[in-house]
Amino acid sequence: MKKNLQQLANWLNIENQAFPETVVTGISIDTRTIEQGDLFIPFRGEAVNGHRFVEQAFEKGAAAALWMNDEPNPPQHLPLIFVDNPEIALQEMAKGYRNEHKATFIGITGSNGKTSSKDILASSLAPYYKVQKTIGNFNNQLGLPITILQLDEDTEISVLEMGMSGFGEIEFLTKLARPHYAIITNIGEAHMQDLGSREGIAQAKFEIIQGLDDNGVLFFDGDEPLLQNLITKQPTLSTQSVGFTQGLDLVASNIVANAEGSNFHVEGTIDGDFFISVLGEHQVKNTLNAMLVSKALGLTDEQIRAALKQVVLTDMRMQLIPVGDVLFINDAYNAAPTSMHAAVQFVNQTSIRGDKWLVLGDMLELGDDEQQMHEEIAQHIDSDVVSYVCLYGPRMKWLYEKLQGQFNSELLVYSEADYAPIIETIKQYATNDTLILVKGSRGMKLETIIQNVAQ
Known part of the structure; x- marks a missing residue:
């Protein structure tokens, strides 16, 4: 972005702007990360008043x-x-810049897989377009406007992640971003305590269509009946579906994982064999959305195939990490029942290594049904395939008690608040044939276990 203060003031309907020719080239809300030319935005909270740091922001390069x-x-x-x-000023400036920008905007929401889908799509398009995507978790009512205002003026594709915890939040974000294409990755159980049911979650995610361009397309998880039901009520909405069910617009099958990633076959709008350097059937489904969007933007099947081979995900999403002789799958960024079941199912089925372990942490923000949802993980753990199960966190005690009949006591480790018993078990019993899935909600910080095994 390269705008003078008068242009910003015009977006805000402000007259008689002082220093009207001063040019800003970015946005910052934190003096620790401010860059030369930024517009600094101070917020006033109960504990901290950002106005105290305005002069410091100028000293560090703010314009x-x-x-x-x-x-x-x-x-x-x-x-x-x-x-x-x-x-509100931040949001209005973002709206003004969005209205002027010529990029194609793509909005992504869903219970799980938003960040992975964003990474896969951006990586798929990057060889052929100038692409910018949401950085980190800047996906809310503050983060998304900042992301838009940080777009270069010559950016061709903007991939925007949209998060939420309650009704109306996705509606606000999508009306600000006005995407040309929208993706709903899936409907899970995250934020159940705020939205009441999976039906409520689906309705909240479906708000993304309210800002969709008149000629826009919604790409969605066609295996999810809740989304199919909502779409039948929108006869004029243009949609494309992905999944594992025959009859969808793009169907994946024959998914085979190895230490480098996943091979799979697709039929429908695109036909053929493809590879992505990412593990898990759920990540293949995320890839299907990226493939269809790429196709809609004019890429050929061969261009899509070549780009997918170069995809790199943000850390802690089914990330393979060798530590000595042991191979970890670091999927510790977040967890909800849907993604937990998918990751455990991957371990059950993979042939990457023979000695398979699970290190699982609490799933948070599940509401009144959290005990049942933790206990139900047991249904997905194959005791004939999995050697060790290590559980961390107070809620995982429910799963621990459920598994006691399936595993010998020495193969089932539980710790409520101390990583040490799990770390010591791994150091003592893991071998050069061991594959360990590490997965839990962000608040559990299970990557700490991998870091300590490496020491």
């Missing part, structure tokens, strides 16, 4: 800053834009 109208003692010598509410 200008916002300032709340009711905040006293604004520095008179600095380029400031005066606003009533910095958050």
Whole structure:
């Protein structure tokens, strides 16, 4: 972005802007990461008032800053834009920049797989277009506007992740981003405590169509009846479906994993054999959406095939990590029942290594049914295939008690709040034939186990 303060003020309907020719080239809400030319946005909270850091932001390279109208003692010598509410101002500036930008915008939501889908799609398009994607978890009412305002003016494709915890949040984000294409990866159980049911979750995710371009297309998990039901109520909505069920627009089969990734076959809008350097059937389904979007943007099957071979995911998403002789699958970024079942199922089926372990941590934010959802993991663990199960966190005690009849006591390890028993078990009993899945909600920080085994 390269805009002067008068242009920003116009987006905010502000007249008589001081320092109108001062140019900003980015957005920052944190003086620790500010870059030369940024517009610094101070927020005022109960504990911290960002206005205290405005002058420091200028010292570190900021070109200008916002300032709340009711905040006293604004520095008179600095380029400031005066606003009533910095958050609303941020969103309005993002809306203004989005309205001017010529990129194709793609919005992604879903219970699981948003970040993986974003990475796969952006990697697939990057050899052929200038692509920018949501960085980290900047996917909410603050993060998405920042992502939009950080787009280069010559960006051709913007891949935007959209997160939520309640109704109305996706609607807000999609109306701001106005995507040309939208993806719903799946419907799981995350945020059940806020949305009440999987039907409620589906409805909240489906809000993404409310900002979809009039000629836009929704790509979705065709194996999910809740989405199919919602789509039947939108007869004018253009859609394409992916999954493992015959009759969908793109169907994957013959998925075979090895230490490098997954080979699979597709039929439908695209036909042929493909490879992606990512593990798991659920990641193959995420790939199907990326393939269809790539096709819609004009890529050939061969271009799609070549790009998929180069895909790299954000860390801690089915990430293979060798530590000494042991091979870990680090899937510790997050967990909900749907993604937990998929990851465990992958371990059951894979032939990458013969000695298979599970290191599982609590799944958070599941609401009143959390005990049942933890216990149900037992149904997916094949005791004839899995050697050791190591469980961490207070909620995993429910699964531990459920598994006691399936595993000998020395093969079933439980620790409520200390990683050490699991780390010691791995160090003592894992071999050069051992594959260990590590998965739990972000708050459990299970990557700590891998880091300590490596020491």
